[in-house]
Every structure is written in structure tokens, then in C-alpha cells.
Amino acid sequence: MSIAFVLVSALTIAGGLAAVLLKNLVHCALAVSVAFAGLAFLFLQLDAQFAGFAQILVYIGAVAILVVFAILLTRGAESPKGESVFSRAWQAGLAIAAAVFAVLGWAILQGAAELPANAATPQVTVNDIGHALMSRYVLPLEIVALLLTAALIGAVIVAMHEKERAK
Amino acid sequence: MLEKADQLFVLLQHWVMGLVPAAWQTATGIVLAVVAIIAVYPTLFALAVLLERKGLGRMQNRYGPNRVGPFGLFQPVADGIKSLTKEDVVPFRADTLVHFLAPLVLVVAVFMGFAVLPMGRNMVLVDMDASLLFVFAMGASTELSVFMAGWSSRNKYSLLGAMRAVAQMISYEVPLLLSSVVIVMMTGSLSLEKMVEAQNHYSYGLPHWYVFTPWGLAGFVMFVIAAMAETNRSPFDLPEGESEIIAGYFTEYSGFKFALFFLGEYVGMFGISGLGVTLFLGGWTAPFAFLTWVPSWIWFFGKVMLWICFFIWVRGTLPRLRQDQLMNFAWKFMLPMTLLNLLVAAMWRFMGEGWLRWAVCTAVVVGAYVLMGRTGMRRGQIGPRSYRYAE
Numbered sequence: 007m008s009i010a011f012v013l014v015s016a017l018t019i020a021g022g023l024a025a026v027l028l029k030n031l032v033h034c035a036l037a038v039s040v041a042f043a044g045l046a047f048l049f050l051q052l053d054a055q056f057a058g059f060a061q062i063l064v065y066i067g068a069v070a071i072l073v074v075f076a077i078l079l080t081r082g083a084e085s086p087k088g089e090s091v092f093s094r095a096w097q098a099g100l101a102i103a104a105a106v107f108a109v110l111g112w113a114i115l116q117g118a119a120e121l122p123a124n125a126a127t128p129q130v131t132v133n134d135i136g137h138a139l140m141s142r143y144v145l146p147l148e149i150v151a152l153l154l155t156a157a158l159i160g161a162v163i164v165a166m167h168e169k170e171r172a173k
Numbered sequence: 174m175l176e177k178a179d180q181l182f183v184l185l186q187h188w189v190m191g192l193v194p195a196a197w198q199t200a201t202g203i204v205l206a207v208v209a210i211i212a213v214y215p216t217l218f219a220l221a222v223l224l225e226r227k228g229l230g231r232m233q234n235r236y237g238p239n240r241v242g243p244f245g246l247f248q249p250v251a252d253g254i255k256s257l258t259k260e261d262v263v264p265f266r267a268d269t270l271v272h273f274l275a276p277l278v279l280v281v282a283v284f285m286g287f288a289v290l291p292m293g294r295n296m297v298l299v300d301m302d303a304s305l306l307f308v309f310a311m312g313a314s315t316e317l318s319v320f321m322a323g324w325s326s327r328n329k330y331s332l333l334g335a336m337r338a339v340a341q342m343i344s345y346e347v348p349l350l351l352s353s354v355v356i357v358m359m360t361g362s363l364s365l366e367k368m369v370e371a372q373n374h375y376s377y378g379l380p381h382w383y384v385f386t387p388w389g390l391a392g393f394v395m396f397v398i399a400a401m402a403e404t405n406r407s408p409f410d411l412p413e414g415e416s417e418i419i420a421g422y423f424t425e426y427s428g429f430k431f432a433l434f435f436l437g438e439y440v441g442m443f444g445i446s447g448l449g450v451t452l453f454l455g456g457w458t459a460p461f462a463f464l465t466w467v468p469s470w471i472w473f474f475g476k477v478m479l480w481i482c483f484f485i486w487v488r489g490t491l492p493r494l495r496q497d498q499l500m501n502f503a504w505k506f507m508l509p510m511t512l513l514n515l516l517v518a519a520m521w522r523f524m525g526e527g528w529l530r531w532a533v534c535t536a537v538v539v540g541a542y543v544l545m546g547r548t549g550m551r552r553g554q555i556g557p558r559s560y561r562y563a564e
Contacts, residue, residue: 032271032324033271036271036317036321039317046310055301055302055303055306055307056303056306059303059306059307059309059310060306060310062310062311062313062314063306063309063310063313066310066313066314066317067310067312067313067314067316067317067346068313068343070317071316071317071320071339071343074317074320074324075336075339078324078332078336131302132302132303132306132363133302133362158508162504162505162508165504
């Protein structure tokens with residue numbers, strides 16, 4: 007475990023904890039983006055440039071902004087005073103979180119057993135990812151692309167109708 | 174000799190690296206390059222601000238700053254001292270921590286982009302595989318800092334400005350990305366270094382820059398427009414709109430924090446111009462084959478400064494857009510045009526050499542432009558308008 011890994015994981019965990027423990031919703035959203043940035047650093051540390059930059063571009067550039075917009079457009083950013091940050095059903099939440107963690111951990115441990123003991127780290131460049139997407143995984147890629155284009159055009163059309171009604 | 178002039182800064186870096194013990198050499202090299210970037214761009218920022226004030230003054234038939242030093246040349250120094258010594262006022266109800274962090278996040282994210290920009294032959298700090306993606310990732314992080322500034326100020330103008338800025342930046346990020354994708358399709362790489370290499374050929378003494386192809390020209394024009402919107406430059410300066418929301422998201426900033434926002438904005442402008450120069454205008458390559466002896470970094474910075482001059486010229490010429498015009502333009506014109514440009518680039522790639530692909534690609538681009546422009550005009554978006562709240 008290198009120092010960089012310790013620092014980055016501390017940052018990520020701190021961001022995640024702050025996101026659930028802070029009272030102000032906008033602070034929570036900003037803390038979540040700190041956690042996203044930490045995850046991106048973790049990817050970069052593992053030499054996964056594409057995943058790391060995509061994480062920043064999509065999660066910090068779009069998802070965090072979307073969350074922040076949603077908070078501002080729906081209700082006040084301040085939570086009422088004197089109310090605890092823990093919901094009344096926190097035991098159920100804890101159980102679900104623990105179950106999800108257990109499943110993920112089990113899956114990862116199972117996968118680790120399959121690997122040879124000291125396998126060399128594969129050098130995956132962005133070029134390799136591109137080739138794989140364009141040859142072996144071309145069908146899933148096309149389906150996702152179609153879905154996203156449909157969503158994009160759909161969003162524009164929805165926005166257009168709203169405007170005409172307002173006139 | 175000319176070879177030495179071209180590699181001047183690289184040789185300088187290696188010379189200094191030779192002075193320290195071997196174990197420290199890599200670290201020294203990195204620190205030197207970082208210091209160079211952090212020194213050069215703020216200097217350029219000072220020059221650009223002076224140029225902008227002088228240039229705008231000329232366009233508006235006045236002198237511009239002319240009191241400090243000969244021809245007002247020391248105006249940036251005076252501005253710097255002023256912003257350093259001014260009182261830093263933080264609103265009473267402001268969210269102190271977020272208010273403090275916002276300018277820092279902006280400046281850090283903006284400077285990060287220069288890490289991968291090739292500023293001359295062998296002059297790139299980190300040569301990474303996915304450098305284009307890195308630049309866009311860093312550009313996307315600035316949006317959050319704009320929101321942080323606007324929200325933490327607890328001022329309705331600030332919040333309005335931040336919402337406008339974020340909406341605008343998100344809308345124009347789509348055409349910005351899509352207009353760069355054609356370059357990636359043609360180069361077959363996300364590395365900015367490789368993109369410059371691919372444009373560094375000459376035939377008949379003229380360079381193979383991507384801007385000299387139908388899809389490249391269309392992509393270039395849309396990239397310039399999107400870059401203007403992304404950096405909140407006039408005519409897309411609604412987030413700052415001084416006449417309606419004072420200064421938008423940084424209304425409540427004073428003293429050095431305001432200077433940081435100002436710096437971030439201009440350095441972001443240099444970053445996006447540098448990216449555009451690298452993508453479409455051949456980066457550090459010379460515009461004619463007989464000029465290749467001129468040091469490569471002169472070409473890069475010359476092109477960037479020309480781009481900045483163009484921005485200043487546009488600012489002095491065009492009026493500000495309205496919010497609905499801004500959004501309509503992004504989603505109804507820019508987005509379809511960039512998507513079409515992807516198709517044109519693919520056609521160009523698979524039609525093989527010859528005049529036919531020139532004719533077909535030009536016809537498609539020009540035809541689509543005329544058609545969309547005409548239909549957009551006929552929709553009756555031009556003419557007298559009534560305003561619901563302003564009457």
C-alpha cells in the first residue's frame with residue numbers, strides 16, 4: 007500500500023461520509039463530488055486512464071451538476087433545524103448497505119481466487135479499448151449509442167413542446 | 174543554431190536538471206516545467222488584458238488605459254497591486270468555506286489542462302495516451318466551481334448568474350466535444366501529440382492542417398463558437414451580463430479572490446485556444462513549408478494570441494445574445510450540425526483520395542448549413558417580440 011493510495015482512499019471515504027452526514031444538501035452534493043474525484047484518482051493510480059477521465063467528465067462534470075440543479079430546483083437546500091441526519095429506518099438502511107457490501111466483497115474475493123497468483127498487470131491503452139469496442143463489443147456499443155441518441159433527441163423534443171405551450 | 178532555438182526551453186530544462194544529483198533529476202524537471210507553465214500563462218494573461226482594454230478602446234473610439242508607464246504598458250502591474258491590496262469582503266451570510274474554495278478550484282482545474290498541451294516540439298509536460306479526454310475532464314470540473322461561487326455568495330444575482338453559467342456550459346460542452354470527435358476519428362488517437370504529428374506534413378508548401386478540409390472547417394467554426402460560449406466570452410457573456418445581473422457568479426468576490434476569477438477566466442481562454450490550435454490549426458507546426466525553421470513554440474503562442482485577438486474583436490463587435498437564443502442555437506443548430514459533421518468525416522475517410530470526396534463533403538456541409546439556417550430563420554424568430562414581464 008503506497009502513501010498515495012492511503013491518501014486517496016482517505017479522501018474518498020471522507021467525501022462519502024461527509025455526503026451522508028452533512029446537514030446542508032448542497033454541501034452533501036459537493037462532498038459527493040469530492041468522493042467522485044477520489045474514485046477517479048484511484049482509477050488513475052491503477053493506470054486506467056480512460057476510466058479515470060471518464061469518471062471525472064461524467065460524474066463531476068455532469069452527475070454532480072445534475073444533482074445540484076435538482077436540489078436547487080425542487081426544495082430548499084437547508085434541512086429543517088433540529089432534525090437528525092439519521093432517518094428513522096436507519097437499521098434497515100444499514101442492513102441493506104451491509105448486504106450489498108457483502109455481495110460485492112464476495113464476488114471480488116471469488117474473482118481473485120480465479121487469477122493466477124502473480125499475474126502481470128495487463129497494459130490496456132485507450133487504443134485497445136477503442137479496438138475492443140469496435141470489434142468484439144460493437145453490438146452493445148451500438149445499442150447504448152442508439153439509446154443515448156434517442157434520449158438526447160427526446161430531451162430536446164420535450165423541451166420544445168413545453169416552450170410552445172407557454173407562448 | 175536554429176535547432177537550438179527550437180529546443181531552447183527543453184535544453185534549458187535539461188541543463189538545470191544536470192546541476193542536481195541524479196536521484197532528484199526527474200522531480201526537478203517536473204517542477205521546472207510546472208513553474209514555467211504557472212509563470213508564462215499569468216504573464217500572457219496580463220498582456221492579454223492590456224491588449225483587450227487597448228483594443229476595445231480603439232474599437233469604441235477612445236484611447237484605453239494610457240496613464241501608467243509609456244502607452245499605459247504598466248497598467249497590468251497597477252491592476253495586480255490594486256487587487257492584492259484591496260480588502261477581501263465576504264458577505265455576512267455567505268457560506269465561508271465554499272466561498273473560499275470556489276476560486277481555488279477554478280484556478281487549479283484551469284491550470285491542469287496545460288499539463289498535456291504540446292506547446293512546441295518536445296514541449297509537453299505529460300505525454301499521455303488520453304490527453305484530449307484529460308483536457309475535457311478538467312474543463313468539466315470548472316462548472317462545479319462556478320456553481321460553488323454563485324451558491325455560496327447568498328445573493329440572488331450570483332445564484333442566477335451561476336445557474337445561467339452552468340446551463341450554458343453544459344449546453345455548449347456537447348458541441349465542443351462532438352466537434353473535436355471528428356479529429357479523433359481522423360487521427361485514430363486521443364493523444365494531442367499524435368494529432369499535431371498527423372498535421373505536420375506539407376504538400377506544395379502548404380500544411381495538412383485539419384481546418385483545410387470540409388469537415389475540419391465546419392468542426393473548426395463550431396469549435397470556436399462553443400469555445401466562446403464555454404469561456405463566457407461575449408456574445409455569450411450572459412452569466413456575467415453586467416447590465417442585468419452585475420457580474421453574475423462572482424459579484425460577491427473582492428480583492429484577490431476576484432483577481433483569481435479573472436485569472437481563471439483568461440487562463441481558461443488560453444487553454445481552450447491552445448486546444449483549438451492543436452486540434453485544427455496544426456499546433457506548433459508552421460503555416461508554410463519554408464517557415465519551418467522558425468522555433469515551434471513561437472508558432473504555438475503566436476496562434477494562441479491570434480485566437481485571443483479574434484475573441485477580443487468579436488467582443489468589440491457583437492451584442493449579447495438572449496437566453497432563449499443561446500439555448501436554441503446550441504440545441505437546434507450546433508447539435509445537428511456537429512452530428513452531421515461526424516457523418517461527413519466518416520464519408521471522407523471511406524471515399525478514398527480524389528476530388529470526389531471534396532465535392533461531396535463540401536456539398537453536404539454547405540447544404541446542411543444553408544438548409545438549417547433558412548428553416549431557422551423562417552420559423553419567425555426574427556422580428557418584434559413581446560416580453561411577458563418587462564412591459
